Amino acid sequence: MKDFFSPGSLVTVAGGILTVVGAIAYSTGSANLSLPTIFYGIPILLGGLALKSSELPPAIRITSANLLRRQREAAAPELSTLIGDVTRWRYGQKAHLESSLEALKLWDDDNPPRLEEIEELDTKDGYGLRLRFQLGSVSLERWVERKVRLGRFFAKGLRAEIKDLGGDQLDLLLLPGQTNQVHE
Incomplete structure (x- = not known):
């Protein structure tokens, strides 16, 4: 359970959620929501994945x-x-x-x-x-x-x-x- 709550996991999940919300907003034509969520979601997701790859648990x-x-x-x-x-x-x-x-x-x-x-x-x-x-x-x-x-x-x-x-x-x-x- 503690592995899930690592900072790397939390950042990865947040980036993933923003990216998915942005993709759904883009497919439904909500330009006001899709641009910022994809614009921020993908870099946050990639940052979280980078953290997960170099993570050392306590x-x-x-x-x-x-x-x-x-x-x-x-x-x-x-x-x-x-x-x-x-x-x-x-x-x-x-x-x-x-x-x-x-x-x-x-x-x-x-x-x-x-x-x-x-x-x-x-x-x-x-x-x-x-x-x-x-x-x-x-x-x-x-x-x-x-x-x-x-x-x-x-x-x-x-x-x-x-x-x-x-x-x-x-x-x-x-x-x-x-x-x-x-x-x-």
């Missing part, structure tokens, strides 16, 4: 936006920005966090890692995030090699934990603290 948000609001507001502001970035529609990108993963050298142009879901965590150490990735062509070993940098990259004072889920998935945990551990 990552699934496991935790509701209101559940950990107080903890989120007390945490590093970069984490709140990260949540906002990956839970909205993106256009012209292959995957969420594309530039971040490129900077961390965890990117593959042909088969990049894909963020599937994000979950906010309230741990004994404080507020953190869990990001579930499909690995694509980037090996688990490359993620583990960059584990120390992953924690520092997203916000100061974070540590990264990598949990191997088997197959082609991993969980990246961004938690407060300084130590780094790997759970496999």
Whole structure:
């Protein structure tokens, strides 16, 4: 259902409706209605189709936006920005966090890692995030090699934990603290 309500879908539907109304008005001889609706409808329809072709849906948000609001507001502001970035529609990108993963050298142009879901965590150490990735062509070993940098990259004072889920998935945990551990 959320795919239908993407901005690309809404623009495409609006352009399609205007184009159809214009075509019907033209065929019935209503020049006052046909010219503006066709004139605006076709470019809007084409713009919507262009958006749909480059659309990246938001990552699934496991935790509701209101559940950990107080903890989120007390945490590093970069984490709140990260949540906002990956839970909205993106256009012209292959995957969420594309530039971040490129900077961390965890990117593959042909088969990049894909963020599937994000979950906010309230741990004994404080507020953190869990990001579930499909690995694509980037090996688990490359993620583990960059584990120390992953924690520092997203916000100061974070540590990264990598949990191997088997197959082609991993969980990246961004938690407060300084130590780094790997759970496999």
